[in-house]
Amino acid sequence: MKIIKNSLIAFAVAFGVAVILSLLQTLTGADLGSSSFTLAMALGIMMFFFLQMKSGNRKETRADDAAREAALAASVPAGQALLFVYREGFVGKAVGWNVALDGAALAQLKSPRFTCTSIQPGKHVLAVNLGLGGFAGTQNKPTEVSFEARAGEVVVYAMKSKMGALSTTLYFEREADPRAILQKLAKVPMVASERSVATAAA
Numbered sequence: 001m002k003i004i005k006n007s008l009i010a011f012a013v014a015f016g017v018a019v020i021l022s023l024l025q026t027l028t029g030a031d032l033g034s035s036s037f038t039l040a041m042a043l044g045i046m047m048f049f050f051l052q053m054k055s056g057n058r059k060e061t062r063a064d065d066a067a068r069e070a071a072l073a074a075s076v077p078a079g080q081a082l083l084f085v086y087r088e089g090f091v092g093k094a095v096g097w098n099v100a101l102d103g104a105a106l107a108q109l110k111s112p113r114f115t116c117t118s119i120q121p122g123k124h125v126l127a128v129n130l131g132l133g134g135f136a137g138t139q140n141k142p143t144e145v146s147f148e149a150r151a152g153e154v155v156v157y158a159m160k161s162k163m164g165a166l167s168t169t170l171y172f173e174r175e176a177d178p179r180a181i182l183q184k185l186a187k188v189p190m191v192a193s194e195r196s197v198a199t200a201a202a
Contacts, residue, residue, distance in 0.1 A: 081149035086114035
């Protein structure tokens, strides 16, 4: 199980730090007292939490150059709309956020990343949460947002988070100027959508 593996790694980190600090005390004659033990334990706990947070990550599939260039050109298929979802920011950047569209998986995005898919005109629901396999999933509140897309429209949503005392709330924010955001995304890696062609056209 991942939790056992992560616990062993965290213990090894804490033990290694404790040994290094003990050697430093011996060599320098300094007396750190209980602070060395506290530091070793703190680093071990931090490592455990970090590994648990990443345990919900899936293997990332990048879009090829042709697909990425086509997406950023924002050429909307006839009778459809284009949906972009992106994520940026440093906090928790290595932890993948699971994005779903109308109840089906769309992509898992680390930071900075974006994905794109064509959608039918009409009402849709975007949802985001952290991987159920990750410990962080219990510390973060999933959310969803409803929106309506028109034929020929480019819809762009940013994924963001609000830090709370005990948990973090994930949320979406619709961009008012999609074209300006696409220029910014020109330097951001694109993750391939997990939606099939048939699903996108349905």
